[in-house]
Structure formats: C-alpha cells, structure tokens
Amino acid sequence: MPELPEVETVRRVLKKSLVGKRIKDIDIRYNPIIENDTNSFKENVIGKEIIDIARYGKYLMFCLNKGFILSHLRMEGKYFYMKEKMDNKHIHVVFYFDDDSILYYQDVRKFGRMQYLDGDIYNIPPLSLMGPDLVLNNDISIIDLYNKIHKSNKTIKQLLLDQGIVAGLGNIYVDEVLYASHISPKKKGDKITKRNIEDIIKESKRILSKAIELKGTTIRSYTSSLGVIGGYQDFLQVHTKIVCPNCKMTLNRVKIEGRMTYYCKKCQRWGKWRR
Missing domain, CATH: 3.20.190.10 (MutM-like, N-terminal)
Incomplete structure (x- = not known):
C-alpha cells in the first residue's frame, strides 16, 4: 500500500x-x-x-x-x-x-x-x-498525541496505523519509526511515555522526509506508474529484513492486527536510554 x-x-x-x-x-x-x-x-x-x-x-x-x-x-x-x-x-x-x-x-x-x-x-x-500529518504539521503537540495514545491499551503499532491518531504512516514506516525510537511494536499505549512520543514524532519526520527525498519505497505493489522508482528500500532497517543492523540478532516477525511486523526484541525493549 x-x-x-x-x-x-x-x-x-x-x-x-x-x-x-x-x-x-x-x-x-x-x-x-x-x-x-x-x-x-x-x-x-x-x-x-x-x-x-x-x-x-x-x-x-x-x-x-x-x-x-x-x-x-x-x-x-x-x-x-x-x-x-x-x-x-x-x-x-x-x-x-x-x-x-x-x-x-x-x-x-x-x-x-x-x-x-x-x-x-x-x-x-x-x-x-484524521490526526495531524507528520510532515505537513510542524507543531504537533506532544501532549495531545500522548493523551490520544496513553488512554488506549492497544499496541503502539496499532495506534500509529490509526489515521485518526496520526496521518500518513503505514506498515512499512511504522516498523521503521518504532525501531529508530527503540520502542517495541507490542508496547501498549497506556505504557507509552511522553519521551516516547517525542521520539516517535522526531523519528517520523526524519524517516518520512528522507523517504520523500528518495521518492518512496519501491516494494511489492508500489512501482513506477509515473516513471518514478523509489529508493528508500535501500535504507530500510527492519521491515522485510532478517538481522538487526545494530545488535546483529535475528529480527522477530509477528502479526499484529493482521499486519506483518518486524522488530528487534533486544534493541526495542526499553526505548531510548531505557526510559
């Protein structure tokens, strides 16, 4: 998609x-x-x-x-x-x-x-x-997003795929954002901290901006219908990958709400700086 x-x-x-x-x-x-x-x-x-x-x-x-x-x-x-x-x-x-x-x-x-x-x-x-667009909205409120997410006991993967919470993320980029933020996709919304939210916003903007610069990710059904081939697939860290680029452990593949999810059980255990 x-x-x-x-x-x-x-x-x-x-x-x-x-x-x-x-x-x-x-x-x-x-x-x-x-x-x-x-x-x-x-x-x-x-x-x-x-x-x-x-x-x-x-x-x-x-x-x-x-x-x-x-x-x-x-x-x-x-x-x-x-x-x-x-x-x-x-x-x-x-x-x-x-x-x-x-x-x-x-x-x-x-x-x-x-x-x-x-x-x-x-x-x-x-x-x-819809929630705020993670690229167009430069003033996304950490508190507002925290309040939306923290009241739920759904996984953070499910919540970030919900376009009513944030607009634009899908399966590929949620995996990448959570890996960059060191947050397990299985972590429940009510366990997410304000610092986790700050990291999610920061990493979303960084990853999405880089992917736009490279014209997206060419993978499976997204192909060059308008003469454009994406290049961000060469920068994916975990989605569709086998080994964690950081700790070299085998990545986990699980389905969350029917969506294949890739993550590192070690590097995404605690969140940045174990907070």
Whole structure:
C-alpha cells in the first residue's frame, strides 16, 4: 500500500503535468470507486480546471477552480498520465483533458476511492477525522498525541496505523519509526511515555522526509506508474529484513492486527536510554 512518501511522490509528479489543465470528459468504468453519485461527480468535475495537487496523509487532493477531487489509492491504485491511448481491464476511471492528454486511474484490486467535495475540505470528513500529518504539521503537540495514545491499551503499532491518531504512516514506516525510537511494536499505549512520543514524532519526520527525498519505497505493489522508482528500500532497517543492523540478532516477525511486523526484541525493549 502506498504510504505518505509514495503518495507525496505521486503528488509531485502529477502536479508538474496536470496544473492548468481543464477536464473535458470522464469515463467511469467501475462505479464503486466513486463515492458520490457518478452523474453528480461528472457534473461537478467536467469543465473544471486543476489549479493544484495537494496531499494530506495518504489522500491526494486534486484542487479544482471550484471544489476538490479527493483520491485514496488504498492497496494498489495508480495514475498514468499520457497522450497515447491505454486500455486494460484494470483501468476504472479516465480523465480527458482539453489538450487531448489523458489521466488513467488503474486499480487491480478496486479498493481505491475518489469523491468530489466542496467547501473547507479540512473541516469535513474524511480529513476532519484524521490526526495531524507528520510532515505537513510542524507543531504537533506532544501532549495531545500522548493523551490520544496513553488512554488506549492497544499496541503502539496499532495506534500509529490509526489515521485518526496520526496521518500518513503505514506498515512499512511504522516498523521503521518504532525501531529508530527503540520502542517495541507490542508496547501498549497506556505504557507509552511522553519521551516516547517525542521520539516517535522526531523519528517520523526524519524517516518520512528522507523517504520523500528518495521518492518512496519501491516494494511489492508500489512501482513506477509515473516513471518514478523509489529508493528508500535501500535504507530500510527492519521491515522485510532478517538481522538487526545494530545488535546483529535475528529480527522477530509477528502479526499484529493482521499486519506483518518486524522488530528487534533486544534493541526495542526499553526505548531510548531505557526510559
């Protein structure tokens, strides 16, 4: 599943190509991908100009001269931008522009979703229900995040995957952040300290920023649909790895809430400085 760095990479590439283009027509081939009524979606979007491409968490926002298209890629959603015609059974939405260029949305598993929204997009669902974006928000409150996490007895891995707590982290980067913070993914929320939270915020920003710089992590289903191949897979410390790069012990692989989790039982036992 594309996580924050991969979605940010898609945003940057699409922005270079799409800003200033007017949507001439839309072909919706699989209606459930559109969360609005499909006729209403077309009426609201056709004729509009794309003035920006933004992102919050794992959501892409196509900012129109009136309203927004909110897009979530979920497991395997991909965009292809070109002037040539492209056709396969996994293309479910096609945007035609007034200069005859085309944006294809492909989704093998059909889990991705789009919707048209108008108004203050950050104050209406789904974005209003999300936690702070770990890259965009520079003033994340340690106390607020601590209070959200400390009241729960779920594992810290589960809590960091909850987009209502923090926005943008997925399975890969939660493993990496917790390793860098020396926190076991099995540690319960009510055992997390304020210093743990400080470390999580700091390491999240560092790791996500580096991953964005390297255009994300190319692993499994995240591939170069827009001519971009990520490079952060070469910097992963624990996710999909066998041996801890620090203590050289064999890493543990366990499922937490159905998500394969990689961690070092020794290095992630106490948290930094055993606090």
